[in-house]
Amino acid sequence: APAREAPPGDQAIQQAVDQAYAKFKGVMEGENASYIPYLAKADPKLFGIAVVTADGRVFKAGDAGQEFPVESIAKVFTLARVLKDQGPDAVMAKIGVNATGQPFNSVLAIELNNDKLTGSPPAGNPLVNAGAIAAASLVPGADLNARWKTVLDTASAFAGRTLALNQDVYQSEMAGNQHNQAIALLLQSYDHLYGDPAVTVDLYTRECSYNVSAVDLATMGATLANGGTNPVSHKAVVDPATSARVLAVMATAGLYNTSGEWLFKVGLPGKSGVGGGILAVAPGKLAIGIYSSRLDAAGNSVRGQLAAQSIAEALGLNLFAAGK
Ligand SMILES: NC(=O)CC[C@H](N)C(=O)O
Numbered sequence: 001a002p003a004r005e006a007p008p009g010d011q012a013i014q015q016a017v018d019q020a021y022a023k024f025k026g027v028m029e030g031e032n033a034s035y036i037p038y039l040a041k042a043d044p045k046l047f048g049i050a051v052v053t054a055d056g057r058v059f060k061a062g063d064a065g066q067e068f069p070v071e072s073i074a075k076v077f078t079l080a081r082v083l084k085d086q087g088p089d090a091v092m093a094k095i096g097v098n099a100t101g102q103p104f105n106s107v108l109a110i111e112l113n114n115d116k117l118t119g120s121p122p123a124g125n126p127l128v129n130a131g132a133i134a135a136a137s138l139v140p141g142a143d144l145n146a147r148w149k150t151v152l153d154t155a156s157a158f159a160g161r162t163l164a165l166n167q168d169v170y171q172s173e174m175a176g177n178q179h180n181q182a183i184a185l186l187l188q189s190y191d192h193l194y195g196d197p198a199v200t201v202d203l204y205t206r207e208c209s210y211n212v213s214a215v216d217l218a219t220m221g222a223t224l225a226n227g228g229t230n231p232v233s234h235k236a237v238v239d240p241a242t243s244a245r246v247l248a249v250m251a252t253a254g255l256y257n258t259s260g261e262w263l264f265k266v267g268l269p270g271k272s273g274v275g276g277g278i279l280a281v282a283p284g285k286l287a288i289g290i291y292s293s294r295l296d297a298a299g300n301s302v303r304g305q306l307a308a309q310s311i312a313e314a315l316g317l318n319l320f321a322a323g324k
Contacts, residue, residue, distance in 0.1 A: 007053045007285040008315045014059050016314035017049050020307040021061035030294030030302035033274040038172045042068065042276065042293040048214040049307055052222035053286040056231035060215060067211040068291050069169045071273030072104060072299075074155065074207040075132040076246060076254075077220065080228075081154040082126070082135045083242045091245075094192065095134045096121040099252040099259060104274075104299060105129045105179055110186055122190045125253040127271065129204075130183050136204040137184075137195035144199050151207050158220040160233040163210045169275075170209035177205055212277065214289040221279045221287025247281055255305075258298045266309045267318030278304030282317040 008016075025047055033039040048063035083091055091097065098120060102109035110130050114122035123134035141147030156163045184197040184204075193200065212220070223230045224247055227240035238246075250269035255262040262270050270280045276293035278301045288311050292303035312318060 007055060010057065010059075012315060013051050013053070013057070013286070016311045017051055017059050017061045019314060020310040021047065021049050023310060024303045024306045025062070027303050027306065028294065030296055032276075032293045033295060033299065035176065036169070036172055036274070038169045039069065039275060039293070044292075044294050046291065046293065047303055048291040049311075050214040050218040050289045051286055051311065052215070052218040052231070052289070054222055054226040054231055054284055056222070058215065058218070058232070063291065064214040066291055067213050068277060068293070069166050069208065069273070069275035070155075070210050070212045070277060071208045071275040072127070072132070073212070073217065073271045073273040073277050073279055074210065075127045075135070076250060076271050076279070077155045077158050078132065078135050078139065078151055078207055079126040079249060080158070080238050080242060080246045081150065082138045083245055084238050085140060086138060088245055091126065094121060094138065094194065095123045095126050095131045097125060097249050097252060100124045100128050100256075102128070102257055104256045105183070107183065107186065110183065110190075114190055122192050123187055125249065127249055127253045128256060129180060130187060133180065133184050133200060133204050134187055134192060134194065136207060137193050137200040139203065144202055147203050148206050151203065152210060154237070155210060155220070157235060157237045158223045158230065159212065159216040160219050160230045160235075161216070163212060163216070165206060166209050166211045170206055173205045173209060174202070177201060180204060214277070214291045217277055217279045217289025218287045219289075221281045221289060225281050225283055225285060225287050244283070247283060250281070255300050256298050258296075258300060262305065266312050267320050268308075268312055270308065272300040272304065274299045276301045276304065278308060280308040280312065282312070283319070285317065288312070
């Protein structure tokens with residue numbers, strides 16, 4: 001096996017975390033997500049940062065234990081489960097793994113990907129809504145509750161603790177998820193939805209509605225940084241090849257239409273959610289989990305992106321940097 005560079009030391013990591021927290025604590029730019037009433041009410045002052053290393057060390061600053069709805073970041077862990085069950089070829093053929101270049105809930109991306117000339121599946125990518133809904137339709141289980149248990153158990157194994165549904169968020173999103181229902185029906189019309197549309201959208205909506213903290217996100221990411229084995233619980237969740245593919249998909253579309261800018265600035269696979277969470281993973285080394293509810297126009301946490309970039313720079317984590 002190739003020699004792995006040692007993860008940064010305790011002092012350097014805590015310093016990078018504290019520095020990012022102090023530097024961006026006062027930034028109040030951006031807006032809470034407004035289309036989900038529960039998220040509109042979140043306290044924008046809350047700011048939590050956590051780093052968990054691939055060897056299980058935990059570092060925190062601010063409101064790192066504050067829980068918030070995972071939203072789109074859940075797509076990462078459902079993808080991991082579907083990749084494990086279906087294998088990479090089926091995921092490429094049934095969902096797709098190309099960058100969409102479009103907003104997270106784009107219908108246009110479905111039409112563009114469905115171009116008969118390119119032959120790409122219409123859902124496009126498992127980390128935008130269309131692909132995540134297609135992925136949800138592939139989750140095994142006898143009925144909705146069994147399938148939901150599969151999704152939540154997988155996410156909980158990544159986090160190393162039992163995660164739970166936020167009922168308020170779930171109800172709030174179910175009352176206003178017509179756009180996602182339309183996406184599911186459009187995919188079905190192209191024979192690229194693999195289950196009942198109403199059941200699938202319900203499952204997808206539950207998946208968006210479980211709570212996590214910055215520490216949970218960092219632990220979930222550290223499991224990917226560690227090749228699919230949770231470095232705190234020491235339980236294998238997915239195999240190393242699956243873990244590597246999940247990270248590759250995060251690099252293509254983890255921050256939707258601004259994924260390119262993110263990769264350009266931070267140099268790490270990342271994933272954001274409209275709940276204000278953000279996750280960045282340095283393979284073999286560590287993961288960064290951040291919570292701050294105010295979002296930019298693409299739906300990505302403003303302070304989350306700034307803090308992730310600052311920590312990645314301080315610790316020299318950019319995957320494309322040659323190193324010394
Ligand atoms: N980008 C997100 O976090 C979107 C998640 C949200 N539940 C939706 O489907 O619209």
